[in-house]
Amino acid sequence: MPEPRSISAYWKRNLTYVAVLLAIWFAVSFGAGILFVEQLNRIRLGGFQLGFWFAQQGSIYVFVMLIFVYVRLMNRLDRAHDVDEEEDGR
């Protein structure tokens, strides 16, 4: 087990990642898809109004990307702080 200081740094960094990613999560769904949908609808993306596109398509694509970004960031952080799980190959 690594010493407590490293663990608390690990946890703080984790919270930072979560906060930033959830801010993006909020911005694309509640922001672009709901609160600012009318303003964005003035911009067009082919046949889509942009706000409508975020509400019915774009937000979902971003959600998927957010999770995989988090997975990558955390795998790296786990290794850096030596708290990752051993590969036991079973």
Place this chain on the structure above:
Amino acid sequence: MNVAAWTFVMVALSFALYIGVALWSRARSTGEFYVAAARVRPVINGMATAADWMSAASFISMAGLIAFMGRDGSVFLMGWTGGYVLLALLLAPYLRKFGKYTVPDFVGDRYYSRTARVVAVVCAIFVSFTYVAGQMRGVGIVFSRFLGVGIETGVVIGMGIVFFYAVLGGMKGITYTQVAQYCVLIFAYLVPAIFISLLLTGIPVPQIGFGSTLADGSGTFLLDRLDGLTTELGFGAYTAGRKGTLDVLAITAALMVGTAGLPHVIVRFYTVRKVKQARSSAGWALLFIALLYTTAPAVAAFARTNLLTTVSDTPYADVPAWFTNWEATGLITFDDKNGDGRIQYTGPAASTPNELTIDRDIMVLANPEIARLPAWVVGLVAAGGLAAALSTAAGLLLVISTSVAHDLLKKTLAPSITEHRELLIARVAAGFAVIIAGYFGIHPPGFVAEVVALAFGLAAASFFPAIILGIFSKRMNVYGAVSGMVAGIGFTAAYIIYFKMLHPELNTAAHWWLGISPEGIGAIGMLINVAIAVGIAALTPPPPALVQALVDEIRVPRGAGPGHEVTA
């Protein structure tokens, strides 16, 4: 071959596949029964989670709802996908590290309280039963329309199949059967969507097709044509919203948080071997879900366009066969108010009275017929709808049986029972749950839709805050958590019961508190839960050192147990 014959072939083939998979993956221990001995690979687990999550509501009802709601339908799209981001970032890895089998396990241990555990068990059972009844109803609708058997017979057949693999296979059987069911349901959803997209826009990718120009040579964008049609007929523009902004915010939030708090979704993350895999399997799950959820709004726009151009102002004598077939089930009704023999299909803003009523649940099932796709596609869609309903029902039945055998008996009432007996009781409980669910499928309570809103609201206002606070606040104690859960549930349930059951006549935006509908009130219930929990916890003693150490422990991945290998 006609539609009925093709449906029979598709359904029989898919059922044979599920039974084969179930036989191949029987559970032999409680560990395998509850969490598949925590040995499932992330991609497989993601696929199973996706099938578990996407119910008859997602497959059969959602695109139809969006087709009639237009932009407001995005509350379902964002609400039922955004919750997975919360799951992956805030719940899944920590619950996997914690180990154990169920959500009540976590609540009971983290808050060192039997009361907290029992409250959680009761919520889990209630939420799961609500859902199961809806799934069985979906099975009944598909059978009665496409196989020509009564809804009762249809439900009994569905019950038999679910009983077979849930009771024999447990989580292990369910996981692998759900993988097969995901493949069937996504194929069945995409094939007609691709065909219809090609027919309407000439583009094979529905997600792009519904933002493209129509293939009729007019050069008009499909969505512009649809906006034009809906406005002309008095429904208002398709891409414009009609609900209040605050209400849309609240509903979306309640659905997202409710998703992340549903016990049958959370338990899936106990089935992988590592914390790392719990994170990535949430990602895979959402990717597989997104495949259907980004197609659904396209299907909705296509279906609405096709419907309006096909039926509007058509002489009743000339309607296509699908119209007559669905009329026979009572899900389409035509009332020739002005006696001109033509179908006037109009919205609230039109001067001509509307003569056509269409049940929203039939849009996905009728869509291939409306677009005149070949009969085998129609049969495929029926098999897909059944896959969606059965996979969700099986996952829920497992939560119910686990709650009864593990949380209620082993952990609360009779701690001394053996592994072998516990497994037996879990199977008996699953059997009973199937029968009760089937009863509700055949005799649905009139308020099924209302109860579903209640289930999401309760999950959002109870489990989610209790679990999050338990992980992210070491200071959170039993007093705060329990009073928060009780206040959150109480407020949410009271609001929903008041508007949905006691005073349905007042259930309009004018009477709602801040214009928030009962569907969205779970979001407010959640905030109340958090506020009360944090306030009470600050005034009462912190949790014991042992519990604080447990919180430290679950925050780091290393040392996650290999699962729960106990042979029966």
